[in-house]
Amino acid sequence: MANPLKCDLCAKPATVHLTQIVNNKVHKVDLCESCAQAKGVTDPSGFSLADLLLKASLNPEASTASVRCEQCGFTPNDFKKHGRFGCPTCYEAFKGLVEPMLDNMHKGTTHTGKIPQRALERKSIYDRLTKLELDLTEAIKSERYEDAARARDEISQVKQTIPSNPKSAR
């Protein structure tokens, strides 16, 4: 053969050629013997081309993969290994990686379902409180007592609107 196909995962000549249709899109993968074995292609029940493609598509990113999730230390390489993210913040940290994936994976790319209304309200209240408390300390430090009094009053007002007593792992 003049131009033998190369394995999508390593550079060896590809001997296993797969075509799968997922959501009406044709996906093709060429693999060498050992990668095919390692990816479980020989075991039809445990193999999903979609998973493999998803991981393969991360390969080019791997070079620029010095990014780490600040929250949990996760790297794109870890995602390649596990197929799962490290923590919720990873979705922000690896935005560039997630967005192109979603198109193939889901019906749309934007959530249109249920919203945890109560939790979000609570969060906005807590964010507001944190900000006011900061204002208060600043005002006291710089001896702006009128501002401090206003912040203090507002804090007690906001505190009254807290609906319940939530717990978080933080």
Added chain:
Amino acid sequence: MTIASLIDSPSELTDAASSKTAIVLMTRIRLARNLSGTAFPGWAKPAQREEILRICREAVTATSPMKRSLNITVGELSDLEKQILVERHLISRELSGAKGGAGVVISKDQAFSVMVNEEDHLRIQVLRSGFQLKKAWNAITELDSALEDHLDYAFTPTLGYLTACPTNLGTAMRASAMMHLPALVISNQMEKVVRAVNQLGMVVRGLFGEGSDASGSIFQISNQTTLGESEGEIIKRLHTVLQSIIEHELNAREKLLEADAGKLFDKVGRAFGILQNSHLLSSGEAMNLLSLIRLGIDLAVFPDASRSVIDRLFIEAQPGHLQHAQKGEYDPAQRDLLRAARLRSEFANFVRPEFSFSTNSKN
């Protein structure tokens, strides 16, 4: 509630069979939820997992459906107990294999279960016998909202509920129905159905989920995608798909009866004979025979009231339940003997089949 008393009380699945459950045996919805700012279970350190487990169990047991529930860690369960819970669809195989810092809370009626530290911090599930997507959704969204009072969920307006695996983003909901489709299997149409269902963005799996076989002609059909559609839209779409599968199954039954009722009744009659007289039955064979009896019930060969017996036996024929009933651990060969004995005694007093060739099989 203790694990022993939970195992000995009937589950939602074994106790509520009626003609309404003729083709859809059970409806199930699960929601994946995670705590904001906290590492997902697969990435969390052991101490963190313990902390997540503590927080989640406390929050779950504080909700009203979970009062007087079974609240147990995976470490406290024996292998047999885990297997029984898997067979009742109350925990997943993945959870039963978890190392440390994982647990489950199961409501007294076994309709709700919340797994902690499976793939996500919380996997909330509701089970309803029969075809009840709407009711199941109402029940689970209420429990989910109640949990929201105690927990800060990881959520963004664009990606929805954040999950360890991006395939669950958005609603993080999987709605599924367990369907008994013997006529589609007998007439070799299942492959066609699976392909059509896949095209519609739904997935078909065997009785125990991913990778399991479809013994007993029982299949699970569920939504594939979770982002870009609301829960209501997903449920509506699934409902339409399920409805059309039910119609196909009913048509296939009519056709089988029209083409050769004798052949179909022969299958049912032989299944009855084997269940009454055999001495070795694997769980796969038992499931297939029970499935034919169940089809016989739908075709009015046996009375409607027997359906709940078969649905109970579907579960009791599983290895975990069988060993629990025999109070011991047995190897597969011994289990086949015990299973056959169990079914022989059950079918010794079973109503005799009445085959009438003018049967109107609509139901």
